[in-house]
Amino acid sequence: MIQFGVIARNFSSSSAVQSAIKNVTVIGGGLMGSGIAQVSAQAGQNVILVDLSSDVLAKSQKSIGNNLGRVAKKIYKDNPKEGEKFVSESMARIKTATDPVSASQGADLVVEAIVENMDIKHQLFKKLDAAAPNHTIFASNTSSLSINEIAAAVKRKDKFGGLHFFNPVPVMRLLEVVKGAETSTATYETMMAWGKGVGKTCITCKDTPGFVVNRLLVPYIAEAIRLFERGDASARDIDIAMKLGAGYPMGPLELADYVGLDTNKFILDGWHKKYPQETLFNPIPLLNKLVSEGKLGVKTGEGFYKYEKK
Ligand SMILES: CCCCCCC[C@H](O)CC(=O)SCCNC(=O)CCNC(=O)[C@H](O)C(C)(C)COP(=O)([O-])OP(=O)([O-])OC[C@H]1O[C@@H](n2cnc3c(N)ncnc32)[C@H](O)[C@@H]1OP(=O)([O-])[O-]
Numbered sequence: 392m393i394q395f396g397v398i399a400r401n402f403s404s405s406s407a408v409q410s411a412i413k414n415v416t417v418i419g420g421g422l423m424g425s426g427i428a429q430v431s432a433q434a435g436q437n438v439i440l441v442d443l444s445s446d447v448l449a450k451s452q453k454s455i456g457n458n459l460g461r462v463a464k465k466i467y468k469d470n471p472k473e474g475e476k477f478v479s480e481s482m483a484r485i486k487t488a489t490d491p492v493s494a495s496q497g498a499d500l501v502v503e504a505i506v507e508n509m510d511i512k513h514q515l516f517k518k519l520d521a522a523a524p525n526h527t528i529f530a531s532n533t534s535s536l537s538i539n540e541i542a543a544a545v546k547r548k549d550k551f552g553g554l555h556f557f558n559p560v561p562v563m564r565l566l567e568v569v570k571g572a573e574t575s576t577a578t579y580e581t582m583m584a585w586g587k588g589v590g591k592t593c594i595t596c597k598d599t600p601g602f603v604v605n606r607l608l609v610p611y612i613a614e615a616i617r618l619f620e621r622g623d624a625s626a627r628d629i630d631i632a633m634k635l636g637a638g639y640p641m642g643p644l645e646l647a648d649y650v651g652l653d654t655n656k657f658i659l660d661g662w663h664k665k666y667p668q669e670t671l672f673n674p675i676p677l678l679n680k681l682v683s684e685g686k687l688g689v690k691t692g693e694g695f696y697k698y699e700k701k
Pocket residue numbers: 393458459461462465533534535556557558559560561562563604605608609610612613640641646647650654655656658659
């Protein structure tokens with residue numbers, strides 16, 4: 392049962408986000424960026440959602456509107472008028488842009504949720520570091536890359552950290568807040584307060600590969616794919632097994648499809664390169680084959696399963 396009450400409580404006051412952050416720029420308008428933009432706007436933040444592609448931005452604005460509607464139905468089930476107001480006011484707080492530099496000029500916080508690629512994240516943050524105001528905090532939503540290594544691209548290492556959200560962002564209540572080696576206490580405390588203010592339960596861990604959840608989840612999903620690849624069990628039975636046998640809301644293969652098989656592959660490739668002796672991180676031929684065929688899961692309509700186009 393998802394506790395929408397938690398979300399509602401965070402909306403109760405206009406200063407729901409008890410922190411120095413009022414203006415948030417989210418860079419990367421895909422699966423995660425659109426969710427981060429949504430929860431920020433819901434909490435009263437002014438948001439600019441940035442993507443290279445205006446098509447992606449249009450698609451994301453539509454899905455944010457739909458998802459706000461789902462949240463509104465929960466919180467304002469007895470007062471649909473209030474629900475409509477909640478949706479329209481939240482949507483009005485979200486602007487979109489395709490230029491990350493101009494979109495960061497007024498930001499108190501920039502959250503990066505672009506492709507899981509270190510070089511591309513470095514190029515982006517280097518550009519932003521030279522242009523964003525000195526007080527602006529930078530955070531990465533990376534699943535698996537090192538916060539310290541991403542921060543190597545910027546001078547403001549004291550104002551750089553990790554804000555790792557979970558998919559789907561409006562529903563998953565966890566936020567991993569990661570301090571880099573040079574993240575200041577003030578930055579860390581501001582990120583924690585902001586995370587709480589957007590309705591998340593924040594945990595902290597060191598800048599270690601995968602932080603907490605993914606360090607446990609990546610090997611789990613990788614082993615599930617290997618089970619299927621060896622023919623030990625069908626995809627369906629593997630997923631049923633973990634739902635009914637371990638109480639997971641989704642089985643590992645449907646979760647891999649949900650997250651995106653490209654993201655799964657990016658993560659494993661990165662860790663295999665860093666830890667070649669760790670067999671749990673070995674490349675998986677079946678995963679690589681699906682990705683090379685463009686079968687990335689839900690987002691392309693086929694992965695381990697087929698999905699009807701919405
Ligand atoms: C090899 C590498 C692998 C690692 C990859 C790492 C990736 C990353 O770094 C970490 C992650 O994120 S890991 C991933 C971590 N994530 C997981 O592990 C996810 C595990 N899966 C789940 O928790 C559930 O299956 C879902 C919540 C996804 C869907 O729930 P369901 O029951 O099957 O279907 P439902 O009935 O549709 O939705 C239920 C309720 O939620 C509501 N709602 C749904 N989507 C919404 C949205 N976008 N907005 C707003 N609301 C939304 C909906 O309204 C409904 O409310 P109601 O009150 O019940 O009417």
